[in-house]
Structures are given as C-alpha cells and as structure tokens.
Amino acid sequence: MRMNLYSAEILGSHGTMMAYVTAPTTRAAIDFIKDHEKTSRRRVTRISVTRVDDQMPEQESGGLGQLLRHGPTGFASRHPTIGWFIHGQVHPEVQLFSVQRDRAQPRFVLAPNADVAMAIEFWSKPTEAPQTKYAKVALATSLTDRQKHEIEELIEFGVIGMLAWDEKRGWSVT
Template sequence: MELYEVKIVRPNRLVSGYIAAPGEQRASEIILDREIALNQEAEGFSLKRVDESLPRSRRKGLDALLEYAPAGFASYCEPLGWLGHVVPAQQLRFFRIEEATGESHFVIATTGDLAAAVYCDCSPLGEGEHRMFRIHDGFEGLTSEGRRNLPALLDAGPIGLIEWDDEHGWSTKEM
C-alpha cells in the first residue's frame, strides 16, 4: 500500500486528507465511492503520493497502516500516529470531552471510543493520578459562529484534538 495526500475541491472550500491505497487508481476510486456514499459534491481532486517523503517525525504507525489497514482514508494524530478510518464512507464526528472538574476538550473521531482513546493518549496522567470524564456530542449548544471551520475538519479529518481560535475558528491542536 501507499499513502496519498488528497485535496478535494468543494464548491465552498478546499478539503485536505490522506488515503492509504495500493495505487493511485484505487485511491481515486475510494474518493469517488466516498463522495457518492456521503452525497458530497466535489468539483475535482488531486492526489500526491507522500509515504516515501514524510519526515521521520510523521512516520509513527505508518508501516502498520500501510501493511494491515484496509484501503481508505487515514489521519495522523499526535501522539497516536497514523490511523485508518475504519469504513471508507464513515463520517467523522465532533465530540466534547467534559472532565469532572468542568474543563472541556474537543475531539474529531469516528466513534466515542476512539474519541476517548485520543483524549487519553493526548492527555497523559502522572503516576497515581486518575481522571473522570464524560463524552458529549460536540455540537450541543454551539452557535452558528461556533461551527466555523468544523465542516472542513469533519470532511476528511484529521482525527485528533481540536481547539477554538476566535480569529480562525476550529483547527487541529498542536501537541
């Protein structure tokens, strides 16, 4: 398998993501199948093979992804590494992790279980520490303004923690 960076041109935005596939032809088919399954409208797309040119810092989990994951969309998530989207047409979801202390964290993931795994791996505990949290639908209580940039993140990822910025809206959280 090979890893491709995909850029999909939508009527109102550019979407970027990654696809693991045995070749460029199959990567193109995955994009078209996903567009049909999710009833999305694309004006075009481009593919670029990137598995051979990724920097060492972005290779964690890449060999396992290319060897064992089914062909389909993928995301890079610090500190987990590369993750395959389980089903090619599976919609990414927006979750809010609420700690017992009241602090909230936001995650893009395919399921609540994966959102919990991302949150726990990105927020390590010290020895003897514990944390209680609940997982909620991230859209609950959001205003229209509070949804800025979410459609682009939910379109093709990446899976991982995201954060709000008053100037730009939602974006991936730097680790």
C-alpha cells in the same frame, strides 16, 4: 496487501478538498475517491493524487507503517497525539465530547466517536498526571451560545483534537 499513503486534491461541485488516502495503487486511490464522491452524490471534476508515505518525515509517521501493512483502503488522518487512523469520509463527521476523570474539570475533545475522544484525551495528558481507570465521556451540551456558534465551523471541517476555550480568542485545537 501493502498500502501506500496518498495526498489527494479533490475538485468538484463542493469546492476543493485535501485528503489522505490509503490504497495499494494510485489507480485504487482514485477509484476509491470516485466511489466515495458518487455515493455522496457530489460531482467531481478533477482528482490528483501523489504518493507521500515514502517522503514522510519520521516524526510524522507515528503508526503509519502498521496502518499501511494491515489497514484497509480508506481516508486517513493524523493526529499528533495518537498518530494515523482510517475513517470513512474525506473529513470525518466529528462531535464535541466532554471527558471527565474523577472530580477533575471536564476536558473538551473533537472526535468522530467516543473511543477516539478517549484516546486523544488519555495521550494528551502530561505523564506525571495521575492515571485513573474511569472516565465519563458524553456529548458536550453545557456550552454558551458563543461557544456553540464558534464550534460549528470546527465540526464542519472535521478537525480532531483537544479543545481549549479562551474568552478573547475562542476555541483552539491541539
């Protein structure tokens, strides 16, 4: 069954959230959101959805066609490096991963799981960088107190991507 991509605004006891949903129809998208919010035990006062896949600029549609042809109903996100993917929550629960290849410096990635972390890290490297077959992926634990404090907000909002730390500005996500 062919899916469509909807932009959703969900207003409820938890505030207003924006999300993308893949579903075959507008009604199915709304029902999916209602079921998710009911399961999460959150009260929803308003849901509005707008179909957006037919208006998506080509440069933002990476992998979307395949996802809509073969993917399930669910929440969707787009990362500029790896394209569109489906996840089970409005904002996927993310973790901070440290990815280290050979003897290189570890690179930090926010992702819902190790597979997505590896994909983001792999595709974010310059093409001239040497490719290795082995990478160590682990939950990052060697952060300073300031880094830990500042990363909590990014984790709370489900931001996904490569991280860079700057002493003056803090974390930035690409």
